[in-house]
Amino acid sequence: MRRILSVIRSHDDDRGVALAAVIGIGMVVMILAATMVGIATSGATKTTADRDNANAMAAAYAGLAEYQSRVNADNTYALNHGDATQPFSTGDAFPKGLGGNPAFTSWVAVPDSAGAGGATSYRYAVDNSIYGQQGIVRVQVTGKAGNRTRTLVANVKPDGFSNYLYWTDYESGDPDITGENCSNVYQNANYSNSPGGGKSACSKIQFQDGDVLNGPIRSNDILLVCGGTFRNTVQSAIGTSDVPCSPRKTPTYSYYSGYQPEVVGSYTPPSTISAGRDRMYADDTTVASSTVGTGCLYTGPTQITFNGNGTMTVRSPLTVYTNLQTTAPYGSNPAKCGAVADLRGAGATISTATLANNLIYVQDEPSSAGTGSTTNPNYYWSKFPDRATAPSACMKSSAVTDNGLGFPYVGSVPGYSGTKTESRPVKASGGSFDYATSYGCSNGDLFVSGKVDASITLNAENYVYVTGDLTYKTPRAASTVLGLVGQEAVMVWNPMYDGNRILASNRKIEAAILSNQGTFTVQNYSTGGARGTLTVNGSIAQRYRGAVGQGSNGYIKSYGYDASLASYTPPFFPQPVVTTYKVTSQIEVRAAYDANGAPR
Numbered sequence: 001m002r003r004i005l006s007v008i009r010s011h012d013d014d015r016g017v018a019l020a021a022v023i024g025i026g027m028v029v030m031i032l033a034a035t036m037v038g039i040a041t042s043g044a045t046k047t048t049a050d051r052d053n054a055n056a057m058a059a060a061y062a063g064l065a066e067y068q069s070r071v072n073a074d075n076t077y078a079l080n081h082g083d084a085t086q087p088f089s090t091g092d093a094f095p096k097g098l099g100g101n102p103a104f105t106s107w108v109a110v111p112d113s114a115g116a117g118g119a120t121s122y123r124y125a126v127d128n129s130i131y132g133q134q135g136i137v138r139v140q141v142t143g144k145a146g147n148r149t150r151t152l153v154a155n156v157k158p159d160g161f162s163n164y165l166y167w168t169d170y171e172s173g174d175p176d177i178t179g180e181n182c183s184n185v186y187q188n189a190n191y192s193n194s195p196g197g198g199k200s201a202c203s204k205i206q207f208q209d210g211d212v213l214n215g216p217i218r219s220n221d222i223l224l225v226c227g228g229t230f231r232n233t234v235q236s237a238i239g240t241s242d243v244p245c246s247p248r249k250t251p252t253y254s255y256y257s258g259y260q261p262e263v264v265g266s267y268t269p270p271s272t273i274s275a276g277r278d279r280m281y282a283d284d285t286t287v288a289s290s291t292v293g294t295g296c297l298y299t300g301p302t303q304i305t306f307n308g309n310g311t312m313t314v315r316s317p318l319t320v321y322t323n324l325q326t327t328a329p330y331g332s333n334p335a336k337c338g339a340v341a342d343l344r345g346a347g348a349t350i351s352t353a354t355l356a357n358n359l360i361y362v363q364d365e366p367s368s369a370g371t372g373s374t375t376n377p378n379y380y381w382s383k384f385p386d387r388a389t390a391p392s393a394c395m396k397s398s399a400v401t402d403n404g405l406g407f408p409y410v411g412s413v414p415g416y417s418g419t420k421t422e423s424r425p426v427k428a429s430g431g432s433f434d435y436a437t438s439y440g441c442s443n444g445d446l447f448v449s450g451k452v453d454a455s456i457t458l459n460a461e462n463y464v465y466v467t468g469d470l471t472y473k474t475p476r477a478a479s480t481v482l483g484l485v486g487q488e489a490v491m492v493w494n495p496m497y498d499g500n501r502i503l504a505s506n507r508k509i510e511a512a513i514l515s516n517q518g519t520f521t522v523q524n525y526s527t528g529g530a531r532g533t534l535t536v537n538g539s540i541a542q543r544y545r546g547a548v549g550q551g552s553n554g555y556i557k558s559y560g561y562d563a564s565l566a567s568y569t570p571p572f573f574p575q576p577v578v579t580t581y582k583v584t585s586q587i588e589v590r591a592a593y594d595a596n597g598a599p600r
Helices: 002-009 017-073 274-280 340-344
Strands: 108-111 117-127 137-145 148-158 166-170 217-219 223-226 234-236 296-299 302-307 311-315 348-351 358-363 446-452 456-460 464-472 482-486 490-492 507-522 530-544 553-561 581-589
Touching: 017 108, 017 117, 017 137, 017 148, 017 581, 274 296, 274 358, 274 456, 311 340, 340 348, 446 456, 446 482, 464 482, 482 490, 507 553
Parallel strands: 166 217, 166 530, 217 234, 296 358, 302 446, 358 456, 446 464, 456 482, 464 490, 464 507, 482 507, 490 507, 507 530, 530 553
Antiparallel strands: 108 117, 117 137, 137 148, 148 581, 302 311, 311 348
């Protein structure tokens, strides 16, 4: 610019100076304009990238919701459908393949408001490898918008019995336990429903003033609420009522301000827990080749004591084989389940690590030897055809009441001298149970206590007795969860002698409890005076509502929900026949596919 001016001024006049100034100003304006265009273009590019970034994640969420709708429509979908060739699904098995779902292999457009395919899309892959052990399906969902892709991984979990502090089918007691001459029926708000058949409806058990529920509750029956404090969700397939209450107190619902109980659908428990026994077949390739393999099968009365040091002690006098086969010899004894000689003696010491994320199944003594693929290798008299030489005293003679594990109790009783035998357990409505019912020699009863240090489920075809404190060893991983399942009642063992207690007061249980066709209750809850506090940290699911005390007898309840159960289900824990699936956690990860669908 200076050179131009100097040339012009060398002519000793002002001609062209104005033109040079105009040219200079024009150049500055052009530079500024170019800069503004660059900024505007950059901003437009950034806006587009931001929009695609947000839309890609929105598409991923849409894909997750679409997958969730599929598993809710078909509760077997997660186990049957997927693409095992996808990197995320490596090692998984999908017996029914893709099932016509294009999202397993390619992009699927997210519908727009009119229902047509929009500008964004998603695809997903599934990992069902830990569904049996933890009840979790992992879903990897990738969303796409323009050239942008984003991926999230979510845990999808069925809403099952262990998701509730308290779940019941009927809000009345189990006549087989209470001794009440009645039949159960779902009630209405006026409690006027009759079961028919000449029997009255079983008495409903109420929530009363002073009860504090620190967890979600749910029932298929109407809830009789005569007071109490409910700090989480309250759900019923019928509703709540206070019509029969006397006195009638106003309950407190504090889940959130203004919360009121909800009416929801009903959940149906499976008719039996026998699916657990199916995992005992060593020649079932699906089971045997799984990560955890077969579980352990024990026959007749079985006692398990968790030692809190990585081991548990198992006694099972009638067990012959701890695994099954559909062909000869129809049974086997893997080392992980303990040597049979030890099981019949002082007890086999077993590593809890070898059975972590697995299950134990206690079956009734088979009624016959069976034939062919239905042969029962644990039929006692096949192993010991000579009754006179059979090692089990109670199997040889019905006059022997001891079930081989020391039940009924025989020993010292506070306030008495000498050795005493516990009295027959009483029914709340009068009368008592004979020993053969409570502690039958051939019953698949489980007697359990101790400190648990592995995630495991214990199933019993008859009763489960909690004979002492049953708690987790500390420190404890959130994924360490215990399942305690009885086809019939799950009971707190509470033996009495002539109406007087035998054991010390208080009991603590940490587990997900399920009484499939019975109730969770306390043995002898209507006698023996105050027994202290029954603390349950976990969940309680039962066919019939169970009592833990009556009047001045039995336990005071202190129940709290174990938050770990919201994320982790005990291994192979029974689920409702039909349920809904919920997303329990989700996290964004590195994009799994590029915009062309190629894995990254």
